[in-house]
Amino acid sequence: MGLHIRRRPLSDTFDTAMHPVLERVYRGRHIQSAAQLSIGARDLLHYRDLLGCEQAAMRIATAIIAHQPITIIGDFDADGATSTALCLLALREMGADEVDYLVPNRFDFGYGLSPEIVEVAAERGTPLIITVDNGISCHAGVERANALGMEVIVTDHHLPGDKLPPAAAIVNPNQPACTFASKNLAGVGVAFYLMLALRAELESRGWFTERGVGAPNLANLLDIVAVGTVADVVVLDQNNRILVHQGLQRIRAGRCRPGITALLEVAQRHASRLTAADLGFVIGPRLNAAGRLDDMAAGIECLVCNDPMEARARATELDRLNQQRRTIEQEMKQQAQETLASVQLDSSAPPDAIVLFDEQFHQGVIGIVAGRLKDEYKRPTIVFARQDEAIIKGSARSISGVHIRDILEAVSTANPDLIEKFGGHAAAAGLSLRAENLPAFTEQFTRNVKAALADIDDPNVILSDGELAAEVLDLPLAQTLRQAGPFGQGFQPPLFDGTFNLVQQRIVGERHLKMVLAHPQSGEEFDAIAFNIDPEVWPDNRVKQVQLAYQLDVNYFRGRESLQLLVEALAPAD
Template sequence: MPPLLQRLHAARGSSDPAQALPKLAQLLPPDTLGGLDAAVRLLDAAIAADRHIVVVGDFDCDGATACAVGVRGLRLLGARRVSHAVPNRLRHGYGLSPGLVEDLAALQPELLVTVDHGIACHAGIAAARARGWQVLVTDHHLPGDALPPADAIVNPNLRGDAFPSKALAGVGVMFYVLLALRRYLCDRPDREDPTAAIHGRTARQHRPDLSALLDLVAVGTVADLVPLDRNNRALVGAGLRRLRAGQGGAGLRALIEVAGRDPATLSAADIGFALAPRLNAAGRLEDMALGIECLLSDDPGHARALATTLDRINAERRAVQQQMTEDAERALARIALDGTLPPALCLFDPQWHPGVVGLVASRLKDRVQRPVFAFAPAQPGGDALRGSARSIPGLHIRDLLAAVDSAQPGLIERFGGHAMAAGLSLARAALPRFEQALHLQAARLLDPALLQAELLSDGELQPHEFDIAHARLLRDGGPWGQGYPEPLFDGEFAVSAWRVVGERHLKLELDHHGRRLDAIEFGGWDGTPPPGRVRLAYRLQPDDYRGGDAIQLVAVHREPA
């Protein structure tokens, strides 16, 4: 491993290449993941009896990829009657709700498998069980005080679960269920392979290749911003290798194409900033069924048509998000008139779209360095509000909501989430009480030191490291992501020239030890020309626009030197 990568991985806790770039052979075994035995028996019985299995997805990228993994994986393992469904954000709300159960009755399911949700869906699961359906919950969100009445639950974050990695995304949990099911089906000498009559082989001889699902696992894991611990890096790294080799599914290949990315150099950042937003846009503005259909398509032409539609919806989402963000910034200016801000922000606009409030909360959270809650009407003109929250490192946002719920029982109708993101529902009339309770609990739980934004740098690059070889090394030396951050460097540079591009971005020509360097700061134009000498926090990347051996610095922070 080159010295620069050795230094970067060591700073992130990886002391050798096996830790830094884990392979699939190092993947944690399923043995200690609680609930797998019951889940496997449930699925085995359903497959053997040819029951109708319906995989119920969710309307974000993790839920969509988990749904596609569930459908594809169960079919690989011999299930012949597998369908899928996904709630509509506006009509059903989050997860397996009683309303969704009522709509699912037309499919006549016998076993429901929830992916990326279910741990908080008490009423929906009870409604499904009342109809005589079995329910398997696969989820990674934190449970409440009581578990739902499902037939089996697989969730690494259940109390007492011994699985070493609590960071699995919803798609990772479903993948682990399939790994355990394959082992159960293939290692039992008394269990006939469902395809044995066709292929003339026994179950022990036939082990379906579940690695074909790893492209989906990688996309869902990166998109959900779960920490890329060693186990998740093994999953994401394997999925990226498949995508770079052109072995991904037709849907993901089409999304890479419409996003203008080169599959041969695809990175986790490309997933996070190009693929995931296009999938998420369907669930935010329209129906995630479109995104799941794209992921399940094996026809390149059909997949390309669906990906093009997703690209169009994503462009609409960007426009809606821009308008909502501008509204939120004006509201922020009014709140901060006296020069102070509360420990947590609570924003609401009756014209906002409930599918985009999470993006607004995320954008404002980065600006004000404190938790942000953004609310919109669940239905246009309705009295029920849908909220989304984003937090800062050091404050567990679901714990904050639990504290509010404990102090004001019944105020929040429903909530769930994890450390950095959460969702909730409450009545519009309850918003002032919620805001007051939120401020009280945030002030109690939040360490004031966390309100100071902090950038962690990997130090300075040496002059000889500003070249295309090191830029590619940094791009390909990951995967980088949440909890295992993309390398960030700092240094002082002379500004030789500058110009504004795209109205909001700042293009810089820099001089560093006599060498000319190009840099760009996205969203960096604030109307004030940069000084002659600056200190930058930046990432070194290949300049794909100019191509060849061109490199550029992508500045994430700039201040006078």
């Protein structure tokens, strides 16, 4: 059976001179004018449009001027780590002399601003808490802080519930009445906007003049913003593309944090050739590994340290944790697939939703396993692990068109006692429930997912930017596409389809299929690679022609650049 491919619908043409393939790519992403492609910093939305931003900045400015302690409460993923690091660096540059942070260890405290983590902050004597990448659903934590005489400023990007927490200020583009045009900011993007507002507030009070220093250039922190934005897989609307592009430019020019440089070095990636995807596949997992297996403080300290030698040591430790995470993930994925096999799951006709729990599953990697199973079976997936004797904790990942947080909210509204707590956004969410409620939850969750699937296209359909004629399938086009974008979630990398003659095929690594392909018309040969193939299916020497969905990539080897096809899907040609 061949691939299910459909061509992307195109917007109207627009009057800008560019490569016709690149124009087709942009039109397939609803670009209708050159203005929508601007990635200059001057086109960023203004912080004044972000509800609560100036109010929060005023309170923080007062704390800095009064030399009050400030505690940042982060989250234990890459977005939380980058948000925490950004605030630490910016606040210190702006003269905050008593600022520290707490990141709740997922195994001891769970997610977000819990009453327990508030107690730890209270022991430090802080009067002001700033949450980053969390807080919008942490009503009990905010209430506990208020009861202890502390104020809380919530900065978050996750969708709020029916009620907002009683915080001193809330900065979240998704809160009611916020007119900020980009609802897709990551947590680190929200934190960056707050720091911009804080700098302006301190300037208006003459703080920098009084101290005889200039206001800090916060653009120096855009490398951190880019990492967190891509790693959190938020939609790359124009505002986010500007943030990512500006950060990428700093990294490529070697003007980034020592920790980011060190993470690239341990991953053996060259900064000058970095793409947005590399931020998600190279840096993000190594930061995430700290929060998944140990303590996210390791990732934060790598980002904030100024000494290159210290940064290299910290990056090496993060790389070790990432290798350990991969091993655990592979074992968990094998367990998950065995569980799926035990219920006789047919990959060609999977259930409407996949819900898995195993006593041996590791809390730290359930999100990764859920994502891998979601990709493999094209169904919303939740993987649960044991949190304690009574509670299991789940990580959910969803497909395009099925808003996973809305699904959980629908289940919770109809069954108020079923879910203990939940939060998240369209593509990913987290939840916890009592173990005995899992069967009832699975039934209700599956029912709601089934209804949502009825309203979307077949998730097995691959959206393509079309075929490429032999005369344009070349290295210059690959280089042009590499410099375009940045591409990512919601602004997908260019993906093409076509049929090629299969000249050579062999396995490299454990599960990667290396191929030599020939164009059926011109006969020109190309290198190609498909990652994580099914070794029971490929290589297949009986197949002489294949249908592909692929990206164009620039391969660097011994100082030489060449065209390579990155194969996302392949099947024997009919």
